[in-house]
Amino acid sequence: MGPLQIKNILQTSPENQSVTVKGWVRTKRESKNAIFIALNDGSTIHNIQAVAEPGQFSAELLSTVTTGSCLKITGQLVESQGSGQAVEVKIDDILVYGTADPESFPLQPKKHSLEFLREIAHLRPRTNTFSAILRIRHALAFAVHQYFNDGGFFYLHTPVITASDAEGAGEMFRVTTLDLNKLPRTEEGAINFKEDFFGREANLTVSGQLEGELGAMALSKIYTFGPTFRAENSNTTRHLAEFWMIEPEMAFFELEDNMNLAEDFVKKVITYALIHCKDDLNFLQNRLAEEDKNKPQNERSIPLLEKLSFVVDNPFERLTYTEAIEILLKSKPHKEKKFQYPVGWGIDLSSEHERYLVEKHFKKPVILTNYPKEIKSFYMKLDEDGKTVRAMDVLFPGIGEIIGGSQREEDYDKLLGRVKEVGIDPENLWWYLETRKFGTAPHSGFGLGFERLVLFVTGMSNIRDVIPFPRYPKSAEF
Template identity: 75%
Template sequence: MSLLPIKELLASTTTGSTVTVKGWVRTKRESKNAIFIAINDGSTIHTIQTVAEPGRISEDVLRLVTTGACVAVTGTLVESQGSGQKVEVQAAEIHVYGPADPEQYPLQPKRHSLEFLREIAHLRPRTNTFGAVLRIRHTLAYAIHKYFNDNGFFYLHTPIITASDAEGAGEMFRVTTLDLNHLPRTDEGAIDFRQDFFGRETNLTVSGQLEGELGAMALSKIYTFGPTFRAENSNTTRHLAEFWMIEPEMAFYELEDNMNLAEDFVKYVIRYALDQAADDLAFLDQRLKEEEKTKKKEEQSELGLLEKLRFVVDNDFVRITYTEAIDILLQSKPHKKGQFQYPVEWGIDLQSEHERFLVEKHFKKPVILTNYPKAIKAFYMKQNEASETEKGPTVRAMDVLFPGIGEIIGGSQREDDFEKLLARVREVGIEPESLWWYLQTRQFGSAPHAGFGLGFERLVLFVTGMGNIRDVIPFPRTPKSADF
């Protein structure tokens, strides 16, 4: 007798052996001569059918075998008499580890809304949709580590608790051990953070980039992959308060090298998912097709899920400057007809509708935009020399734009000139003393370097075709919501 995952049992060509199946009951139906139980253990989107003959299994046991119950079935692996799978298990013995009261178990075999499933996030991984999403999430995470390892990068663990704000947005969660009911005060009346655990103000990180750059200045090529946090009071389908970021940083890389890496990287991980998660992606592709049928024709996507993924893998990314993109948008029909919700002019931070027009309508390929206005980008981006073709100062930034989602990667060549970086830090209102360690890397052996950030949930959202970012992370953290 052997215990194998259902995924392996379904692929087995050897029948007649005694096997044990362990998992959760999805459905149970009874006929005059047999009881059919569909079991899933999470190893695959598919269930395996077990067949119990009345009288062979105790009625007391069979009464406990209901949807949601956890069971172990021992029996003979035989060729399936029905369609849909090659093998099934003829049950000789059933053990119920944990019954599930059918009157209370919320995941009965029927269609449930995603909103309802968010309310029972502790159970939603048992559904086909969320089982598929979580397996794909794992596949993508593994592919990311494999890609960087195989390309000579070192995995750097950057701190979750930090005293710096890498993005300068100020939307950070404070970390403190102070008694909020009896806060210590300075003589001036301000909170005395010298009495806090770290002796200063600290927060949850919004990015591992700055520390990642320090690693690249010694190890040449590093990447981070860890949780990050934004205290942004947003309830959109694209925002989370806690999410995961992948941030490679590379010494001796300039903007062109950075673009080459970003394109090769995302193509690799998506191709890996297409190869390794075919069953789950096929299910989600069909799910999305059914969902699209419920939308108005003008709101329906032109690409199915699998088509969208191959769209990225099979096309060279178009590379244009921000200024060229603005000119294209100004000449576009949506702009001339007033169909864009947001205005178009040089100096704006492009909105998703602008990015998607460039990708889906104009070029019909993924796009990398470069050389953004200095005023709308972070302090650490390398400043370009003045150019007559630009309408203002620009930096060597790059954004990778995908269909259906807009920006998926943001990065830049980093400013390696000490004086320019120091002036920019002061210009944006950051105290240089708070970043003394970051600035020193520009004084002690500075080098050209570059990097980018990819929000992991954005990637999972794109690959799975889900419509809400709260549905691609096991336990979403959003404003007024920190359950489970």
Template identity: 70%
Template sequence: MAFNKRVKIQELFTQNQEGKEIVLMGWVRTKRSNKNVSFIALNDGSTIKNYQIVADPNKIDEELLKKATTGACLKITGTVVASQGAGQSTELVASQIEVLGEADAEKYPLQPKKHSLEFLREIAHLRMRTNTFGAVFRVRHALAFAVHKYFNDKGFFYIHTPIITASDAEGAGETFKVTTLDLKNPPLNEDGSINYKEDFFERETNLTVSGQLEGELAAMGLGEIYTFGPTFRAENSNTARHLAEFWMIEPEMAFYDAEDNQNLAEDFLKYVINYALENCQDDLEFLDKRAAEEETSKKADQRSEMGLLERLQFVVTNEFQRLTYTEAIGILKNSNHNKKKKFQYVVEDWGVDLQSEHERYLVEKHFKKPVILTDYPKEIKAFYMRQNDDGKTVAAMDILFPGIGEIVGGSQREERLDKLTQRMEEMHIPTEEMWWYLDTRRFGATPHAGFGLGFERLVLFVTGMGNIRDVIAFPRTPGHAEF
């Protein structure tokens, strides 16, 4: 059985195959029959479109046709002919059907009807066979490819930073521990604490929350690098925006200042979104219609003013508005929205951490374009961000998008050894354990910058899905690690 001689369904929509005898393989989406003919809608995952198979019961074994139920996997040999029906220009007249895998017609959970996303999460091992999730994961692939293409074409080097690490880049402490110790009877020190000297790495280790710190080390020798890999956060949160395992894109660039960093991030976002628009047209048109249907079920004041495709075009065609955190606080504080207490979190004082509702107001109501916020108070940002001359703010930036709020966070990094060590001491980050990080400031320090983009947040924005669990194949959340 020469599987590699099959034709993909996508090719039948892009190449003229009329009159040719071909082999198709795929899964049955629907079948309708009468005594004279059976019509099978087949899908092989290469496109959101199904392809129509026409089977004559007088020429194809009746028992075979009975097994061609929804979910069954078929190998079909036949001739491509002009279609008599609407919706596609050609169809396949079957001369031979082979059932590669049966699907119990009564037990198969993906019957041809609308299923809730909650139900599909429970059968995540099958949900990629649906139109929605097929579209989402083809778009996800295109975005991942675009990420690598963008940085490769700009001369960046792809660095694989460690998944197991002894550092917590953000200092938040919400990490998954890595150990080979017997949890029922761990070795203890005299004070009753666990003796990690007897562990595999002879020290306390965890799954990484970010590749940034190691990325900075690489940039100090290679100039411009990026990481793109899994990261982990043990935050006990069950919101539609949180995952315990997610993918991060983190470029780090030597000889970049804060403005260079902003320019790169804006250009990068426009490039990858435009790549999806150009290469995932069918999937995005389907997801646009799906998102429009979802909007009708929301309350009037919660509906988006733009459709999915409009939002994507909105980002790639608009120059991002740049302003400081201080300017943003002034706008928010003086807004009618704030004065009438329409914000859940009323903006009163400089120094507060902005919430998603504030970020979306700036993007969707005030500027009506994507926003880059800069120069945040140092008290609400990480230790590694470069301190500005005012002594109060750091050279940070967040990029805000419609419907989602923050999508990118970054900064110029603090390259001055004295300033960095002082800040680490203020934030109780042990400098002796970070000697390797401080060495890059001791030996040949240079201004440098970088940013982080949560890949799932990008996929969420581009696909218009409402829950981050629906843009990663097998979501890891509190209480859920199946499949």
């Protein structure tokens, strides 16, 4: 079981009992009457204070107790004499596991910029901000698995290496064992992938959806939760080259069922974080409030807990893409030409359009449905008009689209037609098409980028700060 964690010790009633505390020093300060050491082991946002008397330990030992050093402290758990904590440890013994040279240790007790902390991603989990984010990330991941397990879903592990492009985007990382200095060539001069490890072109997956559909056609309800990759040369605050995707696929679910599941899912998962991550969320809310003090009133963000309650407490507004375009065309920002991007039927809505619908018009989360087929993927079920598909996107405040999904096309001929229409070779998807020939059924699913969810729940502004070791263009350091 290991040593008792600081989280548990802080909740223990002090009766002068002996305790052993292990962790990293956040601060050390000395006065005429006492030496105070703040220790943290990552189990909670809160430190435990350990107190020693002057002269109790040698100057040589105390010189190694600096911010960042790792200690084992044994002592008596007593009621705290100071404010800010209920208990503290009266030190009997200190063992230094590892020192941290104050001259070179970069995490000194002061404010550090997020940009600087990205450069030391191997150490940033020791800060309050990033330890809080990682604990919340864990809680959300646990809640995801719990939700689907309790709902009768089966966890399906889909391939990381694939020969298909589920999104049709073509921005994929190639997987190969070929010697790049001596590439085998065909008679026509093209690279001969028949000599590669898999005997064909292979890439890192952009989605587990297509394989997930295969599982749903046998197990009825499955979900995937795994890494996905996009070789998109993007340096925005919303994009990563490696991220985690949650993708449920459900047989016998139609568009309405899909929307109901998506709404219930995000509400339950966020509620779990609100219940189990109170201290970390309060810390992050206070952090955001401090940042907002330097901003104009109209640029300040909604308090974090209020924003999360906004999603949990409100029924999501549901309307079609066509209805949303009509609202946007009549909107004040459009009439006054304040939107950066134009509005018109057939456009792929930008974040500013999505956020206007959520934050200004409806003042609640929104689910948009029935998008033009030209701006959506080939696998989405065609509506009867032949112009739109049974897509559904969930839009959140401050972030825009957080979930994208659809009812999948179960008709073989219609799906084959769409595959050809978008320029995909049907031979590359023969196995996917065959599910529409052998016992096809209505089915639906959606995808949620996990980091987008963590970004929303933590209130952070850059997606690179909600994954332990971010991957983006020109960065794969850690």
